[in-house]
Amino acid sequence: MHRYKDLKFWQLSREFCKNIYTFTAKFPEEEKFGLVSQLRRASISIPSNIAE
Numbered sequence: 001m002h003r004y005k006d007l008k009f010w011q012l013s014r015e016f017c018k019n020i021y022t023f024t025a026k027f028p029e030e031e032k033f034g035l036v037s038q039l040r041r042a043s044i045s046i047p048s049n050i051a052e
Contacts, residue, residue: 004051013047 004010020043024036 007050010047010050013043013050017043017047 017040020039024039027036
């Protein structure tokens with residue numbers, strides 16, 4: 001049985017999350033609780049679903 005952290009897809013999805021967090025940090029403050037939150041939650045769901 002392989003660990004999910006060894007999967008290339010999981011590793012790439014973690015990089016994607018980091019990129020989304022960096023990218024959304026530059027968004028206007030008024031988007032913080034709307035679009036930024038949605039994008040970040042969606043990006044986190046990718047590695048989370050792979051781990052399941």
